Amino acid sequence: MPSLIKALNSQVGRKFMTGITGIGLMLFLIGHLAGNLTIFGESQAFNVYTHTLESLGPLLYVIEAGLVFFFLYHAILGISIWRQKKKARPEGYDTYQTKGGPSHQSLASRSMIISGTVLLVFLVFHIMHFKYGLFSPDEGTVILESAGGVEARDLRALVIAEFQNPLIAFGYIAVMALAILHLAHGAWSAFTSLGMKHGETSKKVQLGAYIFAIVLMLGFIFIPLYIFLTGGEGSLIAY
């Protein structure tokens, strides 16, 4: 029998781990969206949420390390699968088309490497943007009454200010739209990689994947779109 490391690096193992890390990342996105939506809560809900996260101390570093590992592992597997594809078919077809029917070939499934690469580049930019605030003036601080009067970064103000910039707002929206494509294939494919058979259940999972991708990403898209359209003064945002 192969060692576990060798097994996880086999063609079956690589796809298995792409599925596992993909499902982990989808769960993370659900949590991420739930956190983001606190911006529509009472006036300091978002800052209380971000302050709580930042106060986790060592636990936060463990979570962050886990996320970095999942993202990088997922990306490296995707790139290695793409590189192997180039090696396995050095000379392409003059003409190529899908036969349809049970095939899952689509714009989504064929562009995973492109949507994935854009998402990875976006991720780096996104962390520098909102976690480290590298592209904007210091966001200032705020006193959180509901959290015992502590002083915290006013990330809420940063988010509202940043998304009034059309370049940033629509840049984020475009990337989130691309993420719909990535998830439309990925959310179904992950379960197939873990051994789900092709049949009635699989059809339901594919439908579920489409709905999940659209609903989740519309959630992410709604925030920059709403802030941009209302100039940060919409009635859903409490002051």
Next chain:
Amino acid sequence: MSKEMTIHLKYWKQNGPNDTGHFEEYTLDNVNEHMSFLEMLDVLNEELMLEDKEPVEFDYDCREGICGSCNLVINGQAHGPKQRVAVCQLHMRNYNDGDHVTIEPPRAAAFPVIKDLVVDRSSFDRIIEAGGYVSVKTGSAVEANAIPIEKEKSDAAFDYATCIGCGACVAACPNASASLFTGAKIAHLNKLPQGEVERSNRVVAMVEQMEEEGFGDCSNFAECEAVCPVGISISAIAEMRKDYMKAVVSGE
């Protein structure tokens, strides 16, 4: 009366594995709608030879859809436009007068071109040699119904066993993966009592051989299922994945 058609062909010519290869074009003016696709190629070769040109090589044997020798990619689709049909069973009535038809060999590093449209599929043989057999002693043939097995299992094993090894799955896969072939060959043995004894060794050895032959990874495009002339489901790949991970975790 049967219809006669003009078909504009564009086909791959490659004079051996190391030749770069190129397309050639030829127009056939009297293609009968009742011809099979391979009979149309026979007519092409007759005409080429009458003109003192070299005929185009293509693989075939039984011409009745069961041997898996023919494997042409026609207008970008393995085995042509119809589902659950091998090229030899594809008829020219599926084409219209004046159609342009491009014929290419399956393209994969693990299927090197021997000549023109003929590729070397011995990589499949080596995957079978790695574990696609039962080596435990099963005695002389007993009455078939003496071995108890659920109908669903024996039906599934039979469905996977219908694989004719043509390689259309590899040809059509955007990654040139052989997962459907390998999965079907593993599953049809692993599902039966005679094959189950060696299931762990079989799945590991065959997956390793598949990778060694230089096929691509499976990205769950399911295009293989669409082009498979016997309609093998990508559930075969799911079975392979489950059996492989089980074998690794149990460490048998």
